[in-house]
Amino acid sequence: MAVITYRQALHDTLRSELIRDPNVFLMGEEIGVFEGSYKITAGLLTEFGPERVRDTPIAEEGFVGAAIGAAMLGLRPVVEIMTINFSILAMDQIVNHAAKIHAMFGGQSKVPMVIRTPGGGGQQLAATHSQNIEVWYAHVPGLKVVVPATPADAKGLLAASIRDDDPVMFIENLALYNTKGNVPDGDYVTEIGKAAVTKEGTDITIVSYSRMAAVALDVAKRLQDDEGVSAEVVDLRSLRPLDRATIVNSVKKTGRAVVLEEDWLSYGVGAEIAATIQEGAFDYLDAPVRRVAAAEVPLPYAKPLELAALPDATALVKVIHETLDATRFRR
Amino acid sequence: MPPAQKKSAAPAKKTSAAKASSGFGGESPEQLRAYYREMQLIRRFEERSAEMYQRAKIGGYCHLNLGEEATVVGLMSAMAPRDYLFTTYREHGYAIARGIEPGRVMAELFGRTTGVSKGWGGSMHLFDVEARLLGGYGIVGGQIPPATGAALAIAYRGPGGPDTEVVVCQLGDATTNIGAWHESLNLAAIWKLPIVYVVINNRLGMGTPVEKAAGEPDLYKRGCAYRIPGVRVDGNDPIACRDAMKEALRLAREERQPSILEAVSWRLRGHSVVDPAKYRSKEEVQRLHDLDPLTAYRKRLIDTGAADAAQLAAIDDEVEAQVSAVVEFADNSPHPTPDQLFAHAYATPVANAPRELPGDPLLRA
Ligand SMILES: Cc1ncc(C[n+]2csc(CCOP(=O)(O)OP(=O)(O)O)c2C)c(N)n1
Ligand SMILES: [Mg+2]
Numbered sequence: 048m049a050v051i052t053y054r055q056a057l058h059d060t061l062r063s064e065l066i067r068d069p070n071v072f073l074m075g076e077e078i079g080v081f082e083g084s085y086k087i088t089a090g091l092l093t094e095f096g097p098e099r100v101r102d103t104p105i106a107e108e109g110f111v112g113a114a115i116g117a118a119m120l121g122l123r124p125v126v127e128i129m130t131i132n133f134s135i136l137a138m139d140q141i142v143n144h145a146a147k148i149h150a151m152f153g154g155q156s157k158v159p160m161v162i163r164t165p166g167g168g169g170q171q172l173a174a175t176h177s178q179n180i181e182v183w184y185a186h187v188p189g190l191k192v193v194v195p196a197t198p199a200d201a202k203g204l205l206a207a208s209i210r211d212d213d214p215v216m217f218i219e220n221l222a223l224y225n226t227k228g229n230v231p232d233g234d235y236v237t238e239i240g241k242a243a244v245t246k247e248g249t250d251i252t253i254v255s256y257s258r259m260a261a262v263a264l265d266v267a268k269r270l271q272d273d274e275g276v277s278a279e280v281v282d283l284r285s286l287r288p289l290d291r292a293t294i295v296n297s298v299k300k301t302g303r304a305v306v307l308e309e310d311w312l313s314y315g316v317g318a319e320i321a322a323t324i325q326e327g328a329f330d331y332l333d334a335p336v337r338r339v340a341a342a343e344v345p346l347p348y349a350k351p352l353e354l355a356a357l358p359d360a361t362a363l364v365k366v367i368h369e370t371l372d373a374t375r376f377r378r
Numbered sequence: 379m380p381p382a383q384k385k386s387a388a389p390a391k392k393t394s395a396a397k398a399s400s401g402f403g404g405e406s407p408e409q410l411r412a413y414y415r416e417m418q419l420i421r422r423f424e425e426r427s428a429e430m431y432q433r434a435k436i437g438g439y440c441h442l443n444l445g446e447e448a449t450v451v452g453l454m455s456a457m458a459p460r461d462y463l464f465t466t467y468r469e470h471g472y473a474i475a476r477g478i479e480p481g482r483v484m485a486e487l488f489g490r491t492t493g494v495s496k497g498w499g500g501s502m503h504l505f506d507v508e509a510r511l512l513g514g515y516g517i518v519g520g521q522i523p524p525a526t527g528a529a530l531a532i533a534y535r536g537p538g539g540p541d542t543e544v545v546v547c548q549l550g551d552a553t554t555n556i557g558a559w560h561e562s563l564n565l566a567a568i569w570k571l572p573i574v575y576v577v578i579n580n581r582l583g584m585g586t587p588v589e590k591a592a593g594e595p596d597l598y599k600r601g602c603a604y605r606i607p608g609v610r611v612d613g614n615d616p617i618a619c620r621d622a623m624k625e626a627l628r629l630a631r632e633e634r635q636p637s638i639l640e641a642v643s644w645r646l647r648g649h650s651v652v653d654p655a656k657y658r659s660k661e662e663v664q665r666l667h668d669l670d671p672l673t674a675y676r677k678r679l680i681d682t683g684a685a686d687a688a689q690l691a692a693i694d695d696e697v698e699a700q701v702s703a704v705v706e707f708a709d710n711s712p713h714p715t716p717d718q719l720f721a722h723a724y725a726t727p728v729a730n731a732p733r734e735l736p737g738d739p740l741l742r743a
Contacts, residue, residue: 072534098534104568109561112523113530116545119512120462120531139558143517144524152505152513153496154722191728212725240729288730295741327741 048231054224056198057087057163060205061125063234065095068123071209074101074110075127084129085165085224111137111162115145118160118214125209131166131218132178145214146189157212161205167220167258167309168357174345177353179310181257184216185286185319191215191239192286196260198228200284203237211239220258220309242290244297246271248279250376251303251367254294254320256283259307259358266360270367274378278367286316294320295327302333303370307363312340333374337366405617407684413455413616414679415693417447417672420471422701423480427470427487427501430705431651436487439516440501443471445646446578448671450475452619453576453641456627457546462510464525465548467502468578469514472548476509480700481707490711497714498722519556522547522575526562529571529636538572538634544627545573552583554597560604566636567604573636574626575601578613580645585657598640606636613643614671644669 051059064071077084079092079102092100103110107128114124128134134141141162148158168177185192191213195201201219208215245260246267255263260282267278279297283289298304304324306317317338324336342356371378402410424442431440443450446468454475457463465472473483478494486493487501494506502516512528515521525547532543553559554577566573577597581588589595598608607629611622619641629635644666648655658666679685720733734740 104561104564106561106564108558109523109526109565112520112558112562113527113565116464116512116524116527116529117531117534118527119524120528122531122534124527139517139520140523144515144520148513148524149725150722151495151499151503153494153498154725155495155505155507156512157725159725188723188732191724211728213728238729240731285730288728288732290730291741292730323740326739 048229050227051198051230052224053198053201053219053226053228054085054087056201056230057205057219058089060202061088062091062094064125064206064209065091065099070121071123071125072099072101073125073127074103074114076103076105076129078102078127083127085221087163088127107133107136108140112140112144114160115140115148115158115214118158119148119156123159123209125161125163128162128164130176130221131164131180132176134162134164135180141184141190141214141216142187146187149213150189158214159212161208161215161217163205163217163219165219165221165224167222168341168346169353170221171348171350171353173348177346179341181216181218181286182310182314182316185316187287189214190287192218193239193284194218194257194286195284196223196257196282198226198230199235200237200243202230203235204239204284206234206236207239210236215239218257222258223261226261237284240285240288240290242284242293243282244279244293245282246278246280248277248301250277250301251305251370252279252281252294252297252301253305253307253363253367254281254283255307256286256316257309259309262360263307263363266363266367270364276367276371276378289319289323291323291327294323298324298328299331302331303374304332304336305363305366305370306336306338306340307358308338308340309358310341311343312338313343315340334370337370339363339366402617402678402682402684405684410679410684411689411693413451414675414685414690415697416451416475417616417675418694418697419480419700420447420450420474421672422697423474423484423704424470426701426705427484428651430487435709436501437489438500438502439467440487440651441468441649442647442651443468445644445666445671446580446613447471448616448675449578449613449619449641449643452616453546453623455616456620456623460510460543461627462512462525462528462543462545463548464512464521464528464545465514466518466521466550466553467514467516468550469504469548470501473504473506473509473511473514476506476511478506478509478511480704484704484708485711488708488711489713490708491714492707492711519549519553519558522549522553522558522562526565526571526573529566529573530569532572533569533634538632540632542572542631544630545571546576547573548576548578550583551577551579551581551588551597552586552591554600555591563601563604563606563636567606570634571636572630572634574623574630575636575638576623577638577640579640579642581642582645582649584649584653585655598638601638606638608638608640610640610642613641614669614674616675643671646670
């Protein structure tokens with residue numbers, strides 16, 4: 048066990064997977080000589096050479112599609128798309144091709160590829176560079192969508208994604224790269240499709256993922272220490288498949304639930320979680336399921352506006368209080 | 379390895395409009411008759427497909443290779459079994475000429491379990507690992523980046539040479555205007571990929587003439603911006619198609635030089651079986667009838683003495699019987715059952731994979 052950053056965990060996992068399997072190779076814009084926009088691939092070109100750490104032109108549709116074809120022939124490409132915003136240019140290849148090829152051709156071809164890409168707002172990158180559109184991919188059968196929140200999950204889920212025979216959208220978050228955490232040494236693989244209860248509790252369930260799961264955990268710890276509120280935190284880790292049972296079992300215990308998500312409210316991840324809870328734990332609910340999500344505007348550049356638009360700990364605490372108060376919970 | 383440094387500084391000097399080979403040269407009559415048989419098989423297969431569509435045995439979209447038989451047979455006869463093929467949705471003939479049992483192709487059109495894609499793909503999505511047909515694709519241009527990536531996988535595994543594999547990526551004339559092709563041409567050029575982009579110029583998108591859709595309607599020239607050479611060939615001449623394809627394959631295989639091969643022909647019917655092609659005049663339809671590649675090839679065989687009318691009639695009868703058997707096979711094949719619905723959800727099983735049918739509860743007890 049060592050304490051390292053989320054960035055380091057990603058880097059180390061890419062490196063060890065490149066060593067482990069000669070069919071694994073990386074491709075993306077500026078991942079080689081420039082070492083990646085967020086330096087996840089630093090040093091890998093020098094170590095593995097330009098065939099395995101392949102710089103691509105700025106052609107998201109072209110190189111994502113090329114990764115699909117390479118995967119169909121048995122290679123295991125790990126594609127970096129600079130940010131999730133640019134994945135929109137590759138949407139046809141991801142949704143119409145990567146997600147379809149296995150089923151549509153009667154199971155004859157696998158597409159063992161990973162698309163790594165960071166989402167997230169809060170960096171003053173303005174409307175086109177700050178989006179959380181993971182739910183677009185989570186909507187699509189045929190894809191797997193993972194959203195690690197911690198360095199340990201970054202490692203375990205990346206290893207699992209690379210070894211998986213299906214196309215995996217591996218969604219990182221710009222604001223998580225410098226966060227630190229305990230990461231197990233050696234070969235460490237985390238099963239895709241399972242949520243984690245990162246803090247147990249009895250009074251209220253907070254469901255979250257990616258950067259917001261870290262915020263949720265902080266808030267839950269604070270509520271415990273300051274107010275004696277026992278919040279349970281469910282970190283989804285995987286949006287497709289979605290571990291509905293873990294969510295529902297938690298709410299059956301606590302009777303209350305709040306979703307914290309960085310994407311936009313309407314039709315967002317929280318909507319699916321709320322639907323799951325009302326179907327799976329209706330009789331256990333003491334209060335309506337609330338969602339804390341981003342304001343539904345193209346994210347503004349100016350800091351005060353950006354801060355106002357994004358969900359945060361303050362908003363989460365407020366909604367938790369409102370939910371507890373609505374059920375006359377004493378704190 | 380033959381030196382692949384074919385001087386990338388030089389512009390696409392190979393770009394040229396090649397003449398169709400006129401005579402039959404040293405071709406063996408057996409071979410020439412075999413091409414005829416294959417063309418006739420595709421012709422009758424497609425005509426019967428249209429008929430089966432009218433009888434609602436086939437659903438969805440259904441695009442035929444009518445008018446492209448010479449192109450298909452010529453191109454496919456040049457490919458080695460180890461080569462890979464990616465195509466558009468207009469691919470029945472390619473599947474057959476690639477050696478796939480026509481019954482399995484028709485069964486896919488019928489949506490049966492014996493179909494090449496087990497009934498999951500239909501007319502537009504034929505796939506067969508054994509034949510290295512890595513898919514017909516229904517999204518215009520969708521096949522091009524994956525085909526380019528398949529060529530990347532070949533390059534990743536080793537240098538070029540006479541025994542190596544090549545990817546053939548077929549696309550339509552109207553598809554040359556899509557961005558994915560241009561991104562792919564650029565990748566193929568900078569990475570020196572073993573791929574041949576075959577443009578089937580049947581002069582029309584759905585109804586839009588190539589001149590109205592393409593800024594440079596000489597489609598073989600469209601690799602110029604990437605220094606990718608191109609050749610135009612008469613798509614009604616199977617021998618010319620075969621020979622041009624052989625050279626394009628050699629370039630890709632031995633020199634890792636991607637290229638464009640444009641085959642020009644005429645789509646004899648509508649865009650798909652439900653298109654009455656009202657945008658064509660009576661005169662145009664008559665002219666197309668006169669340009670029918672099968673009629674022309676048949677005449678050529680007889681004129682050159684490569685076959686006589688009796689031989690060709692015998693072939694026709696044989697093909698007729700075969701296609702009837704093909705339809706019968708498809709029609710007698712089982713439909714897939716709903717318990718198969720999640721059979722290909724994921725290649726690697728995964729926790730909590732959804733298996734609910736409409737109306738099922740979300741949470742399993
Ligand atoms: C991305 C996309 N846009 C539009 C269509 C509808 N469409 C199907 S075929 C076609 C025309 C393509 O013509 P061409 O490339 O010349 O091929 P051909 O059908 O003549 O073989 C169009 C517009 C589609 N399938 N995919
Ligand atoms: Mg066309």
